[in-house]
Amino acid sequence: MNRAGVDPSxxxxxxxxxxxxxxxxxxxxxxxxxxxxxxxxxxxxMREAEQEVGRVADVLQGHALNxxxxxxxxxxxxxxxILGMSWPDIERSGDIRAYLGKIRDEYQQxxxxxxxxxxGVVRNASEVLxxxxxxxxxxxxxxxxxxxxxxxxxxxxxxxxxLKALNFNVARRRETQAGTFDGVVIVTAFPGYFTxxxxxxxxxxxxxxxxxxxxxxxxxxxxxxxxxxxxxxTDSPLREAIRRAERGRYRAVSTLDNKERLYAYRRVGEYDAxxxxxxxxxxxxxxxxxxxxxxxxxxxxxxAALLLLSLGAQERARQEQQAIRQWQETAGKLRExxxxxxxxxxxxxxxxxxxxxxxxSAPSAIVMMDAGGKIVVxxxxxxxxxxxxxxxxxxxQIEVLMPDRFxxxxxxxxxxxxxxxxxxxxxxxxALYGRRxxxxxxxxxxxxxxxxxxxxxFVLAAIADVTERTRQTEALRKANDALERSNIELQxxxxxxxxxxxxxxxxxxxxxxxxxxxxxxxxxxxARDWIQRTIRATHxxxxxxxxxxxxxxxxxxxxxxxxxxxxxxYDHALLxxxxxxxxxxxxxxxxxxxxxxxxxxxxxQLMVNLMGNALKYxxxxxxxxxxxxERKDTEWQVAVSDNGIGIPLxxxxxxxxxxxRLHDERDRPxxxxxxxxxxxxxxxxxxxxxxESEPGKGSTFHFTIPEGTVNAS
Amino acid sequence: MSTLSARxxxxxxxxxxxxxxxAELTRIALxxxxxxxxxxxxxxxxxxxxxxxxxxxxxxxxVPDLILLDLNMPRMDGREVLHAIGADDALRHLPVVxxxxxxxxxxxxxxxxxxxxxxxxxxxxxxxxxxxxxxLTDYWFSLVVLASRS
Numbered sequence: 001m002n003r004a005g006v007d008p009s010x011x012x013x014x015x016x017x018x019x020x021x022x023x024x025x026x027x028x029x030x031x032x033x034x035x036x037x038x039x040x041x042x043x044x045x046m047r048e049a050e051q052e053v054g055r056v057a058d059v060l061q062g063h064a065l066n067x068x069x070x071x072x073x074x075x076x077x078x079x080x081x082i083l084g085m086s087w088p089d090i091e092r093s094g095d096i097r098a099y100l101g102k103i104r105d106e107y108q109q110x111x112x113x114x115x116x117x118x119x120g121v122v123r124n125a126s127e128v129l130x131x132x133x134x135x136x137x138x139x140x141x142x143x144x145x146x147x148x149x150x151x152x153x154x155x156x157x158x159x160x161x162x163l164k165a166l167n168f169n170v171a172r173r174r175e176t177q178a179g180t181f182d183g184v185v186i187v188t189a190f191p192g193y194f195t196x197x198x199x200x201x202x203x204x205x206x207x208x209x210x211x212x213x214x215x216x217x218x219x220x221x222x223x224x225x226x227x228x229x230x231x232x233x234t235d236s237p238l239r240e241a242i243r244r245a246e247r248g249r250y251r252a253v254s255t256l257d258n259k260e261r262l263y264a265y266r267r268v269g270e271y272d273a274x275x276x277x278x279x280x281x282x283x284x285x286x287x288x289x290x291x292x293x294x295x296x297x298x299x300x301x302x303x304a305a306l307l308l309l310s311l312g313a314q315e316r317a318r319q320e321q322q323a324i325r326q327w328q329e330t331a332g333k334l335r336e337x338x339x340x341x342x343x344x345x346x347x348x349x350x351x352x353x354x355x356x357x358x359x360x361s362a363p364s365a366i367v368m369m370d371a372g373g374k375i376v377v378x379x380x381x382x383x384x385x386x387x388x389x390x391x392x393x394x395x396x397q398i399e400v401l402m403p404d405r406f407x408x409x410x411x412x413x414x415x416x417x418x419x420x421x422x423x424x425x426x427x428x429x430x431a432l433y434g435r436r437x438x439x440x441x442x443x444x445x446x447x448x449x450x451x452x453x454x455x456x457x458f459v460l461a462a463i464a465d466v467t468e469r470t471r472q473t474e475a476l477r478k479a480n481d482a483l484e485r486s487n488i489e490l491q492x493x494x495x496x497x498x499x500x501x502x503x504x505x506x507x508x509x510x511x512x513x514x515x516x517x518x519x520x521x522x523x524x525x526x527a528r529d530w531i532q533r534t535i536r537a538t539h540x541x542x543x544x545x546x547x548x549x550x551x552x553x554x555x556x557x558x559x560x561x562x563x564x565x566x567x568x569x570y571d572h573a574l575l576x577x578x579x580x581x582x583x584x585x586x587x588x589x590x591x592x593x594x595x596x597x598x599x600x601x602x603x604x605q606l607m608v609n610l611m612g613n614a615l616k617y618x619x620x621x622x623x624x625x626x627x628x629x630e631r632k633d634t635e636w637q638v639a640v641s642d643n644g645i646g647i648p649l650x651x652x653x654x655x656x657x658x659x660x661r662l663h664d665e666r667d668r669p670x671x672x673x674x675x676x677x678x679x680x681x682x683x684x685x686x687x688x689x690x691x692e693s694e695p696g697k698g699s700t701f702h703f704t705i706p707e708g709t710v711n712a713s
Numbered sequence: 714m715s716t717l718s719a720r721x722x723x724x725x726x727x728x729x730x731x732x733x734x735x736a737e738l739t740r741i742a743l744x745x746x747x748x749x750x751x752x753x754x755x756x757x758x759x760x761x762x763x764x765x766x767x768x769x770x771x772x773x774x775x776v777p778d779l780i781l782l783d784l785n786m787p788r789m790d791g792r793e794v795l796h797a798i799g800a801d802d803a804l805r806h807l808p809v810v811x812x813x814x815x816x817x818x819x820x821x822x823x824x825x826x827x828x829x830x831x832x833x834x835x836x837x838x839x840x841x842x843x844x845x846x847x848x849l850t851d852y853w854f855s856l857v858v859l860a861s862r863s
Binding site for chain 2: 081083084085089095177502503504505506507509510511513514517535539542
């Protein structure tokens with residue numbers, strides 16, 4: 001093309017140039033759009049990942065707190081046990097050694113217990129001590145506790161001299177009556193207890209979690225720690241974060257594997273320990289990446305098609321250009337004007353089509369409304385989510401998708417939004433609800449962004465259904481919280497019941513009794529009757545408190561499961577019930593009984609309660625009790641049947657509730673705890689318990705107990 | 714009801730108990746027992762040691778023939794009292810009976826190790842409690858010849 005001088009085809013040349021721009025735009029615009037979509041998606045994915053990391057960190061913190069509280073509780077128990085004993089006594093005592101060993105066996109999270117005197121020499125322990133004296137005088141916790149009662153101290157991790165593994169210790173100070181330092185009680189924890197838990201809940205093979213003190217000493221780490229690196233470097237991101245605040249989030253590249261991770265960390269209660277958890281950014285972004293590949297290919301195809309069209313148009317224009325070289329300048333100018341208008345319209349139409357195709361194929365629900373809140377665009381995902389057809393939604397006010405109670409408020413928000421539109425997430429921090437056509441509600445998350453066009457302002461809203469996610473997260477968190485609390489609460493409750501409640505009850509019972517015995521002859525029959533009633537009620541109350549204590553012990557005094565011969569359990573129960581059986585002239589027998597996994601003491605209690613009930617609720621005939629077992633699938637079903645008075649059908653469920661009684665107190669004394677304890681024991685063993693009975697035809701209590709190895713709860 | 718002890722005078726009993734109701738019940742139970750008793754009561758371990766050492770306001774306090782000791786008390790508790798008595802040559806011969814609501818094995822073992830002579834878990838009703846107190850005083854004031862006070 002001759003650019004010098006006046007060219008009659010100048011108008012056509014401009015058209016070719018404009019096609020060149022179009023070619024560039026057909027590549028650049030989709031790329032730009034794609035970049036924006038990708039960036040928004042990236043931010044969402046990171047936000048999601050940050051929340052997830054925070055949730056997991058909360059769980060790890062709760063778990064670690066539970067472990068340390070257990071250590072502290074054990075150290076206190078041991079301190080109380082050796083209170084007032086001299087060190088030579090402690091050293092000689094086989095009872096103390098057995099006691100320590102028993103506690104160590106009771107708690108999986110405890111590896112050993114050690115008692116060291118004021119000079120740091122270990123005088124007794126749950127483990128067999130080496131012949132030469134073992135001293136902890138060089139340990140950091142010992143030196144700290146020597147100076148002052150610093151509460152529960154967590155020592156740094158050391159290769160154990162007796163236990164031969166990397167361990168760390170939790171220690172408390174022992175004092176003489178005068179308050180001077182008199183040694184320490186040491187409870188050994190081991191990192192594996194923490195890392196096992198972390199590996200169970202984290203993503204397989206890619207967990208990064210650590211438990212560390214404020215000074216950087218590492219207590220546990222996953223993946224497994226290096227024996228040569230027992231302390232975080234001063235400039236490690238975790239240490240820097242801990243110095244700033246007790247909980248938080250940060251992002252850092254690990255020096256171990258050079259992977260970038262998102263981390264969240266929490267202080268463990270009031271202890272000098274922090275737990276941190278991280279997931280790789282790579283892992284966090286994997287859903288985003290796969291989404292990116294999908295939308296990227298869609299964009300690429302659209303862009304390629306557009307490019308071909310543009311190139312074709314450009315080629316045609318070039319041929320045309322050859323022809324119109326001859327044309328008059330004026331005619332050319334006119335033609336140029338007409339063509340430009342046509343192009344602009346075609347451009348607009350194409351961009352609109354592209355927009356609709358993108359929206360329609362988007363996997364999430366997208367609606368677009370005009371400034372007045374009228375729905376002008378909605379996609380298939382929206383119609384599916386809210387159960388409307390396409391035509392039903394178009395032209396409706398956006399509030400049709402909300403429950404009635406939010407509509408008025410939303411209208412006001414919408415007016416305010418139009419005044420100052422910006423991209424944002426709706427209902428920051430509050431639960432948002434959507435409403436389906438049938439009126440049912442769902443939890444949603446909505447992202448809105450303004451779209452400025454020549455026709456005015458439109459608002460684009462992306463709606464995500466988070467009902468299931470919200471419900472699951474909530475349920476998981478609640479269950480977790482409850483589990484962690486229940487252990488410690490039960491122990492506190494048992495203490496309260498056994499000590500604090502019994503003293504005032506004893507006082508009431510004793511004084512009323514004294515009133516009766518001392519002034520009984522000065523009172524009339526009515527007054528004496530009332531005194532008798534008070535005494536009976538108080539004794540009943542005392543029995544109930546004792547029973548609640550027993551009920552709570554099913555969990556608080558639980559032992560790890562072991563193989564137990566049910567036949568031995570039956571024999572033991574028989575021994576305990578011997579007097580009652582003889583008194584009732586009862587006849588007791590059993591079939592072949594299996595070997596099960598369980599807590600021996602609790603199974604004996606279960607058997608005594610069931611057989612005891614059979615004796616207690618006997619009919620006029622001498623009681624006949626039969627214990628038998630049969631295999632059902634993967635569990636054993638045990639039956640205890642009698643020829644007693646039986647139980648009406650409507651009570652078959654209620655009898656297992658605590659303090660639920662069928663019979664008059666005077667008729668058959670009791671507090672209604674026996675079957676509640678039975679049910680708790682059976683549940684702890686992962687089984688079920690129920691009764692088959694009819695009045696006058698005896699009762700059969702069934703319980704199941706899974707065969708094979710069962711994990712202790 | 715008012716038989717004199719083997720020493721020919723009312724027995725001196727020191728009750729260490731922080732709970733007023735329990736102290737009153739013990740007083741009544743002792744009143745119903747066989748032997749005449751002069752009951753002295755202190756409410757915590759520190760006061761108990763002052764009484765035994767005739768310190769503070771206790772310069773005229775008698776040497777008790779029997780000490781009834783509660784385990785759970787504020788300030789200085791029963792275990793510490795047992796330890797302090799055992800560590801004091803002048804007091805070691807005094808018979809101490811632990812009287813408590815706690816039936817925990819650990820408490821029983823610690824108390825015996827610290828030198829208490831008997832350990833009585835307070836029964837939940839008064840009748841049994843009075844019987845236990847009667848048995849206790851019968852044993853200490855008639856059968857046992859107490860270590861001589863020098």
